[in-house]
Amino acid sequence: MFTVIIVDDEPIIKKSLTKLIEMKFPHFKVVGYAQDGKEALTLTRNLRPNLIITDIRMPEMDGIELIQTVETMGFDSKIVVVSGFDEFEYAQHALRHGAIDYLLKPIKPELFYKMLEKVENQLKSQKSLTEESSEWLLKCKEYSEEFITYLWGARKSECEELLLACYQEMTAKKVNSMLVKELFLNLYHFVKRGISSRLGRELICEELEAGPVNHEIEDIIKHINRWFTTITNHVQESKNWGSSVKINLAVEFIKDRFTDPNLTLQHVAESVNMSPAYFSRQFKDEYGKSFIQYLTELRMEQTKKLLMDIRLKTYEIAELAGYNDYPHFTKTFKKYYKMSPSEYRSLLKNDKVPYI
Template sequence: MYKVITVDDEKLIKRSIHALILKHQTGFEVVGEAIDGEDALQLCTDLSPDLVITDIRMPKMNGLSFIQKVKENNEHTQFIVVSGYDEFEYAQTALRYGVVDFLLKPIKPNQFLASLQKVHHQLEMKDKASKERSEWLWNVKVFAEELVNHIWLLEDQHVRTKMEEIHQNLLNKQVENQTMKRLYTDLITYMKGELRNQAERMSDLSYIDETTLPDKQENMREFMITLCESIIHTIKGKRNFGHRKNILTAVSYLEEHFTKANVSLQEVSNLVDMSPSYFSMEFKQEMGISFKQYLTKKRMDKAKDLLHNPIYKTYEIAEAIGYGDYPHFTKTFKKSTGLTPTQYRKRIGF
């Protein structure tokens, strides 16, 4: 139910409004009433109504001044104005302030209910947009983490595939150009944060500039792919990648065997004939993250992929990526994503 307050110094008017809202299934509930603008202003602060039905001519503060002050503090509150005066200038000003309707007293039930229906529709659309925005912000965090993981591991093809998936997802939602641009800007912002979290030496990210995003949808995808490839190139340069063949060998081995339950630092360091401590130091210097962090990232990425497939139970996924201890897997997954595997599945719609 959406919250309504009524503002009028005529009791009869307020009673008729309350009666109409109660009698018909309007989706609104009257939570407060006031006789003038000053009292109503305090009510709006205390109750945060979705809709205010107000008179124009009132003692202490007129309706237009009241509306203006409320809008300064809460632009989402909707207004219906009722007045005993058919004054065009008042109506014009009220509409400029974003008032949904200007009704004349005595209130005609059909007109009033039509106005309520209009407000209800607008509020529902705003709620839907807000929900979609919240969902996108959660998804964009996940997308950014996955993209940066692929970038950090220099997985060029995975980056391109992920960007194709993100772009297609937005196209399926039929978002407008400016909305898509804003969403990609969110993605770049999150990516910057993730890259900074990976290693101190990635703190200089001034070349990643979201303000240069193109306006056309068909160009945004290629812009993002090019940006990711540019970051990969920068990381390669900072690592002097390829100069330490032992680490490349270790990474290649982990690509094939990261799902083994018993894969360990000792095993991989033996493979490349290095002591565990020296290998650990060299690995972190080359990859920017520790051996354990790298292995965990690979496993968590695989877990997220498998969670998209409903045929797998969560304990089966844990075993498939090398976790014999299910509680340990759940704890690690939550630390990585902020959600348990079950919560993650619900969030993505399974």
């Protein structure tokens, strides 16, 4: 349902426009009427209509001033002018300030319906873009955690590879270029907050603080990569770098063996010649989580993937994910995802898996 307000000081015009909308576009609903631009602005603030149909010449505030004010205040309502004045100057002013159409009175139904069809297509496209934006914003938040982990390990090359992979994924899925710029800027801010929290100081990229308006996407990527260099330099200066290298080696050891149910903190610590207690402290400092939290995270992610294979029994999945105690496995999964492995698999079958 798309909402409409009609702005005109002639009751007959408001009535006839409402009738035209109701006859062929029932999914457009007139939610308010205004006598002039001033009343219309109040309605716009309160109702946030999808479409404003307005006259030009009205008392208090005319249509041109209304269009300018709506644009200045940042409302995203579509605006169509309906006027009895067939003057180029009026149409030029209206269209220049954001009106999407200019129709002359008396209204010709075929032209009015053509206009509504155009508005409907624009609104549907806008809604689709908003949904796409939300989905990608969530992905950027997820990616930011990986970037923070890499940066905290001073793994700049992996940051650059991941940044390129993000861009290639968006390009492959034909994401709108303006949206790509906004997403990369959001990604920068997500990473900045996370890494600054770990470093205890804020390190910014001055070129990106003002927003993406004057940047091409390639420039934004270059700025972020240069900023990554600054971050990794500060990370190396602020940390015991020898221990950090060992922790990164330990993580690779864990990734190779996390499905082994006998893998322990002591085994991992010994692999990098560190005492278990010291390794435990350094690991938490490096990754912001304990060894067991990290190991559980890997095993749970593996479990989610294995549950997609309907040929596997859940007890078999437990073993493949690194658990030889099935009750402990199901208890851990339920604590982690707020549902049992069987419930998760049922949701998979019905294509109703939540974002977890």
